[in-house]
Amino acid sequence: MTPFSGEIAIRPTRGFRGLAARELWAYRDLVFLFVWRDFVARYKQTVLGPLWFVFQPLITTVIFTAVFSHIAELSTDGLPPTLFYLCGLLPWNYFAQTFNSTSGTLVANAGLFGKVYFPRLVVPIAAVISNLIAFAIQFVLFVVMYGLHRASHVDATYGMRWDALLLPLVLLQVAAFSLGVGLWLAALTAKFRDFAVLSTFLVQLWMYVTPIIYPLAKVPEQWRVWVAINPMAVPVEAFRYLLLGTGAINATLIAVSLAMTAAALVSGVLVFQRVEKTFVDVI
Amino acid sequence: MSRPIIEVRGLSKRYRLGTIGATSLREEFNRWCDRLRRQASPADQREFWALRDVSFEVSPGEVVGIIGRNGAGKSTLLKILSRITEPTGGEALLRGRVASLLEIGTGFHPELTGRENIFLNGAILGMTRAEVRRKLDEIVAFAEIEKFIDTPVKRYSSGMHVRLGFAVAAHLEPEILIVDEVLSVGDYAFQRKCLGKMEEVSRGDGRTVLFVSHNLGSVTGLCGRAVWLAQGRVQSIGTADAVVAEYVRSQTEPTRSDYDFHAWGGAERCSARLMITGLRVNDGAAVTHGEPFRARLFFRTQALVEGVSFALGFGTVEGTMLATYDSDLGGQRRTYPADLEGVIEVILPELPLGPGRYALSLGARSGDAGGLDHLPACSVIDVQPGPRTHASFVHSPGGGLRLAAEWVGPAPTSK
Numbered sequence: 275m276t277p278f279s280g281e282i283a284i285r286p287t288r289g290f291r292g293l294a295a296r297e298l299w300a301y302r303d304l305v306f307l308f309v310w311r312d313f314v315a316r317y318k319q320t321v322l323g324p325l326w327f328v329f330q331p332l333i334t335t336v337i338f339t340a341v342f343s344h345i346a347e348l349s350t351d352g353l354p355p356t357l358f359y360l361c362g363l364l365p366w367n368y369f370a371q372t373f374n375s376t377s378g379t380l381v382a383n384a385g386l387f388g389k390v391y392f393p394r395l396v397v398p399i400a401a402v403i404s405n406l407i408a409f410a411i412q413f414v415l416f417v418v419m420y421g422l423h424r425a426s427h428v429d430a431t432y433g434m435r436w437d438a439l440l441l442p443l444v445l446l447q448v449a450a451f452s453l454g455v456g457l458w459l460a461a462l463t464a465k466f467r468d469f470a471v472l473s474t475f476l477v478q479l480w481m482y483v484t485p486i487i488y489p490l491a492k493v494p495e496q497w498r499v500w501v502a503i504n505p506m507a508v509p510v511e512a513f514r515y516l517l518l519g520t521g522a523i524n525a526t527l528i529a530v531s532l533a534m535t536a537a538a539l540v541s542g543v544l545v546f547q548r549v550e551k552t553f554v555d556v557i
Numbered sequence: 558m559s560r561p562i563i564e565v566r567g568l569s570k571r572y573r574l575g576t577i578g579a580t581s582l583r584e585e586f587n588r589w590c591d592r593l594r595r596q597a598s599p600a601d602q603r604e605f606w607a608l609r610d611v612s613f614e615v616s617p618g619e620v621v622g623i624i625g626r627n628g629a630g631k632s633t634l635l636k637i638l639s640r641i642t643e644p645t646g647g648e649a650l651l652r653g654r655v656a657s658l659l660e661i662g663t664g665f666h667p668e669l670t671g672r673e674n675i676f677l678n679g680a681i682l683g684m685t686r687a688e689v690r691r692k693l694d695e696i697v698a699f700a701e702i703e704k705f706i707d708t709p710v711k712r713y714s715s716g717m718h719v720r721l722g723f724a725v726a727a728h729l730e731p732e733i734l735i736v737d738e739v740l741s742v743g744d745y746a747f748q749r750k751c752l753g754k755m756e757e758v759s760r761g762d763g764r765t766v767l768f769v770s771h772n773l774g775s776v777t778g779l780c781g782r783a784v785w786l787a788q789g790r791v792q793s794i795g796t797a798d799a800v801v802a803e804y805v806r807s808q809t810e811p812t813r814s815d816y817d818f819h820a821w822g823g824a825e826r827c828s829a830r831l832m833i834t835g836l837r838v839n840d841g842a843a844v845t846h847g848e849p850f851r852a853r854l855f856f857r858t859q860a861l862v863e864g865v866s867f868a869l870g871f872g873t874v875e876g877t878m879l880a881t882y883d884s885d886l887g888g889q890r891r892t893y894p895a896d897l898e899g900v901i902e903v904i905l906p907e908l909p910l911g912p913g914r915y916a917l918s919l920g921a922r923s924g925d926a927g928g929l930d931h932l933p934a935c936s937v938i939d940v941q942p943g944p945r946t947h948a949s950f951v952h953s954p955g956g957g958l959r960l961a962a963e964w965v966g967p968a969p970t971s972k
Binding site: 281282283284287301304306311315318388389551552554 | 673681
């Protein structure tokens with residue numbers, strides 16, 4: 275049932291369709307319920323529940339510290355390696371999780387989409403929101419680790435900046451970008467199954483072109499703009515800049531990153547909407 | 558007359574056969590190369606029009622039934638009107654809140670409780686949380702699951718599952734309700750309750766209902782008007798009684814004894830591994846009550862299929878199943894290699910069907926649940942009275958089964 279009254283016109287659309295924002299807003303309760311379903315269903319099935327969100331970044335950080343910092347002796351910008359990696363993993367894990375869940379949207383929900391209509395964008399948007407829960411848990415983990423470090427090193431030179439309050443804006447950019455790429459992959463996977471294999475692989479490789487295990491400062495200055503074309507690079511660096519006080523970002527890099535994010539989001543929505551209208555016929 | 562609440566104008570839908578299922582990059586690349594060479598690739602030529610230029614109007618408060626054989630385009634029409642897929646041409650205007658029920662309990666999550674699923678399913682069907690909260694008690698009472706409302710749905714019986722799903726659906730308050738044959742699930746008493754609720758919905762509150770069914774009885778019972786679809790086109794529109802009568806009459810085409818099912822059913826047919834390709838009824842001889850009956854099923858396998866059993870069903874032309882013969886009731890399940898053209902014959906020593914007209918259904922499955930092919934009401938037979946037909950049956954041919962039994966009662970008394 276459409277949650278609003280009024281005339282519905284059903285006709286073939288040619289080319290790309292604009293975003294039906296009004297309709298999407300009418301389905302906000304469904305977004306909320308999908309977020310809540312993801313959350314409840316996930317914890318009912320696991321023994322450790324939300325603790326998994328703590329283990330995963332902790333273990334990754336330990337391994338990164340051992341391999342990249344101690345064995346390979348890569349720079350961590352003068353920061354304690356644990357905090358350096360953990361901080362970079364915050365936005366990265368959120369991106370990887372969201373990208374994973376949104377890219378499977380159409381294929382995973384084919385049964386549901388074949389039986390009932392609601393704006394298909396509801397599902398990926400719900401995924402973007404429900405992954406914020408995991409992010410929040412990992413953020414708490416970071417704050418705890420940060421507190422422990424500061425307490426044991428009173429003379430530490432690094433520290434949270436007052437403009438860390440801007441963090442939600444950076445997170446918003448990561449959310450927008452994950453949604454954009456996720457929608458691209460969702461559309462492509464619905465048409466070509468090859469992309470399902472590709473997307474896992476893609477995330478793995480992507481991490482290496484993003485300054486997670488190395489600081490952006492290690493990239494020669496004239497190349498940094500090229501790194502910023504990867505819209506994840508600047509947010510990861512910005513997280514470290516805001517939370518730990520070191521990072522090589524400037525207005526140009528931020529502008530490039532934001533422009534790329536906007537392009538990914540807009541094109542992602544358009545491509546997704548083009549595929550969603552008939553994808554049940556080919557699934 | 559008021560403005561129609563549903564207006565369908567020239568609606569068409571084309572499927573490309575052979576491209577159903579997601580393609581791989583390689584196939585797409587080949588097709589792209591063909592296009593560069595300005596040749597239509599073979600896949601592009603196999604088109605199938607599931608709907609062709611369908612037009613009709615529905616006034617507010619009407620209950621309209623959609624009838625037609627399998628593959629006539631009924632489901633495609635519902636999918637387009639429910640906005641699950643887009644039409645290829647034409648348009649449809651729906652003036653009001655639309656609820657479509659193509660399935661019961663869509664989106665139920667097994668780990669969530671009954672109560673949680675009511676909210677989830679309600680929202681998927683378009684209710685707001687506030688609406689669901691207001692109707693929660695009513696829904697729970699309608700579904701008769703008060704005691705299990707906080708139990709995860711995975712512990713529900715299939716009956717409870719269906720009741721919960723329908724209870725949510727029945728409490729939507731749309732102006733237009735689109736229903737597929739969802740009532741064919743659940744126990745009989747609950748089916749009656751659902752039909753009652755549907756009648757209440759349409760008559761009581763003046764809601765518009767579009768109802769697709771194979772059960773012609775419920776179409777004449779519930780609907781004022783009916784649309785008959787045949788091969789994707791509107792064959793007839795009119796009062797439900799008239800259209801159903803016309804439809805039943807059309808099934809009285811002279812009965813044949815040989816059928817070719819290669820192209821039967823269109824895009825909705827699922828027969829990827831084993832396909833029933835033809836039927837020969839009684840070796841071309843007349844079909845007679847009480848006499849032996851044989852039917853030869855021709856089939857083709859595309860893959861190795863194990864534990865195959867075939868089924869032959871007799872039903873009324875209105876769609877009610879009367880009797881089914883399964884080959885595995887006699888212990889026969891067979892394994893067939895891939896790419897086999899096979900024949901299997903079923904022989905009934907005495908045909909129990911009384912004189913009259915019947916629809917024949919065929920099916921094949923692998924094991925107990927793996928459906929391979931299903932052709933409901935794919936052919937028609939006329940059963941003639943025979944030497945064993947009881948005189949009363951010849952005088953009033955009512956159809957149906959006539960079976961022998963032992964009758965026990967008080968000993969005959971003489972006056």
